[in-house]
Amino acid sequence: MSAAREETGTETLTAPAEDYLKAIYAIGKGSGPAATNEIAQRLAIAPASVSGMVRRLADQGLLAYERYHGVKLTESGRRAALRTLRRHRVIEAYLSQALGYPWDRVHHEAERLEHAASDELVDRMAATIGEPEVDPHGAPIPTRDGSVDETEYLSLAQLAVGSAGVVVRVSDEDPEMLRYLAELSILPGKKVTVKSRAPYDGPITLSVGRQELSIGPSLAANVLIAPLADRGGGRG
Amino acid sequence: MSAAREETGTETLTAPAEDYLKAIYAIGKGSGPAATNEIAQRLAIAPASVSGMVRRLADQGLLAYERYHGVKLTESGRRAALRTLRRHRVIEAYLSQALGYPWDRVHHEAERLEHAASDELVDRMAATIGEPEVDPHGAPIPTRDGSVDETEYLSLAQLAVGSAGVVVRVSDEDPEMLRYLAELSILPGKKVTVKSRAPYDGPITLSVGRQELSIGPSLAANVLIAPLADRGGGRG
């Protein structure tokens, strides 16, 4: 076996490479293999381009790649992904807490800064705002040494009718959605109770605080919940 | 004249393009033309590569380029250069003031962040630290609308023996030099008096506060001074 250019140590990754690794990590959280098409879709890139990039990343020892069968992160790839994820989330938290940046725009800004900020800067940011454990959307921040809370939560769309939970996390990419969630006051930390769910992708009615409201299932799918132990938490 | 692709508006500049524009601005402060070799040297790039890049920037309407005779910034190029310079210096000031970043390392960090930070972020940073007018090395920060103080100062190497001045600015790129200057307490705002200068590039003796010290001319050339009006300020 003619060993390809293995990881020689810490050759610096390009911004696109870091974004690929993050995307691959996000798909199947490092467990299952990530499909070319899904990577392509997440990054808004043609599948053909993904094939090419994936080969390069595999040559660098960051991915295990089997032609026609998707990719998985290697240990080294996972470390790199988590390093970028930490940067991204610390930056989001810092922008939000230290600079009053609105929560619907931190993601876009962090998406570029994550590739430019040094570890030292990121650590200083984290220290300055008191070593936050989650970003403004509730996503857990990996630690310096590369561990993360990988708890999987139910989405609001999966929560059983009648049960209650606390919003732990919302998806962070769509500014318009974030503004709408804030308007409805569906925010990390808020307690919600599912009142009803209409069939055939119908609206979900819930109470947040003292208000009652009704949202569509695709919005609900973007809100993750930690169930409060009362009336069972499984899918309804 | 077959008009090349003129500036169509605000096509986003790449990081290398922004660095070229900054370098060209720094050479001859927008007045004289910048020589290919000098651009190459500042950016640590081969002269041949500069020829290529300069042509592309000229095609974008950012430079006036005459083959074999160097380049000048156009109005649009100058604006772009000052936009990047503002980002760079605000970032340096912010890192230093808000995050306690040491002054010998802010430049390196800002050199990357300047290409990733949005105008909004830079403006928030500036606001947070009270709209600074100079960066940690004393360089003036361009305003949002693109004006800068372009006062030219004498260097400590040019200051007449016997005359005094205030350190306004030191060059910012070499961390080791910056640490040494801090050690000698040659810092922006400090008053210095030139006591003597030995011929043939000999050491320059000066007093800073109550201490007397002696530095080489190449270090002195990196320290800019606002003369205090007493015993004439011209070259000695």
Added chain:
DNA sequence: CCAGAAAGTTAGGTCATACTAACTTATTTT
């Protein structure tokens, strides 16, 4: 189990940015 659909790859471009080597133009020196 096999045809059609879906998924994925290769082939062949493009663009930006850099390099070295070879050449051309400009400047300086004699």
Added chain:
DNA sequence: AAAATAAGTTAGTATGACCTAACTTTCTGG
């Protein structure tokens, strides 16, 4: 003013990252 030197450009190559079009492999459902 010619020769020598310095400065600058072109030619040809490489790499990374993207694209579309055409092809191949895998999956699926009848």
